Amino acid sequence: MSDKLPSSVSIKDFEPDTVLKRDVFSETIMGHLRGQPEVRLALRNLADVPWYGRRLSQWLARREARALSAVQGIPGTPRLLAADRRGILRVWSDGTPLHLARPSKPAFYHDARRILRDMRRRGVTHNDLAKPQNWLMAPDGRAELIDFQLASVHKRKSCSFRIKGYEDLRHLARMKQRYAPHLLTAKEAHIAATRSVPSRIWRASGKRLYNFVTRRLMNWKDGEGFGLRFEETRDxxxxxxxxxxSISGHALLAYPLTGSGVGLYLFVETTLNPKEAAVLLPEPRPDLIQTAPALPRDHDGTLRQDLLSLIATNRTDELDAALKDEPGLATILRPLVAARLNLTDRHL
Structure with a gap:
């Protein structure tokens, strides 16, 4: 990849392909270098932020650009190409999100700890590792870390730096506990279970206010919350x-509509057809209803909403990575993919 990039790249050299995420502060777009479609890039676009979010979005972008600059050269962190008031341009990280890759070998977690250790040596903490999608597993099995929007750069090893560094490690231990419990050491289990004092205070007070503002007032449509409509329809x-x-299971998921907005996609495990299932549903009904005799489940019988979400959002390419690790799911997933109802990506 590096040998295909010119010595200097600016945001005007970016050719957008697909919008991956949109909220009030920015828009994350996957694309490529103009004239070189094989060179994949990612842009955090700030040009279309609404007026009431511009000041905060610019502050967050400056914070992210500073953190990305500080971690340049650390294997497994994004390569920053350009940053200005229009956005932040970086090389695309070609990995599988942690909740899909579900790494079970120690090499991944050793590499993830190495990334956090190298970041701490440069005074950087990530501060957003509760989200498994911020960890990626590269095609060669190495760890990669993305989304530095909330990261911070510390000049000194202050109390704040140590607490934030501990929380980064704690969230990594929790991910290891979830996806590779057989690898968890006694020390890591203790770390995973022990919140720092600020984290306990945040969970008891600040997080409730944060959820109210983002989910109810701002109606965020990313993984942090799908809004009041989702909650009411789900219940x-x-x-x-x-x-x-006649119903043995169901899953309600969000999917991005073309242009903007979010729709609701319902999977129903039943022998009924979609029209028969729709009659049973209260108004207002989900935008899309797909029925199937079987939906993918985990070993304990829990519906695999991570895989169903990929179908609902038409991200079928990411399903290939999941099927490599869990080929037994192919019999169930392939008919679902063939009959999926959302056939469009969200394009600019």
């Missing part, structure tokens, strides 16, 4: 379908 469907004799 109404659960009350209606939960004990129905």
């Amino acid at each position: 109404a469907i659960a009350a209606t379908l939960g004990d129905h004799e």
Whole structure:
């Protein structure tokens, strides 16, 4: 990749392909270098931020650019190409999100700890590792870390730096506990279970206010919350379908509509056809309803909403990575993919 990049790249050299995420502060777009479609890039676009979010979005962008500059050269961190008031341009990280890769070998977690250790040596903490999608597993099995929007750069090894560094490690230990519990050491188990004092205070007070503002007032449409409509529809469907004799499972998910906005996609495990299932649902109904005799489940019977979300958002390329590690799911997933109802990506 590096040998294909010119010595100097600016945001005007970016050719957009698909919008991956949009919120009030920015828009994350996957694209490529103009004239070189094989060179994949990612842009955090600030040009279309609404007026009421511009000041904060610019502050967050400066914070992210500073952190990315500080970690340049650390293997497994994004390569920064350009940053200005229009956005932040970096090389695309070609990995599989942690919740899909579900790494079970020690090499990944050793490499992830190495990344955090190298970052701490440069005074950088990530501060957003509760989200498994911020960890990627590269094609060669190495760890990669993305989304430095909330990262911070510390001049001194202050109390704040040590607490934030500990929380980064704690969240990594929790991910290891979730996806590779057989590798977890006693010390890591203790770290995973022990929140710092600021984290406990945040969980008891500040997080509630944060969720109210982002989910109810700002109606964020990313992984942090799908808005009031999602919650109300989810609860109404659960009350209606939960004990129905013809329904053995269901999952309600969000998917991006073309242009802007978010739709609701319902998977129903049943022998009923979509029209018959729709009759059972309360108004207002989800935008898309797909029925199937079987939905993918985990070993304990829990529905695999991570895989269903990829189908709902038409990210079928990412399903290939999941099927490599879990080929037994192919029999269930392939009919679902073939019959999927959302056939468009969200383009500019």
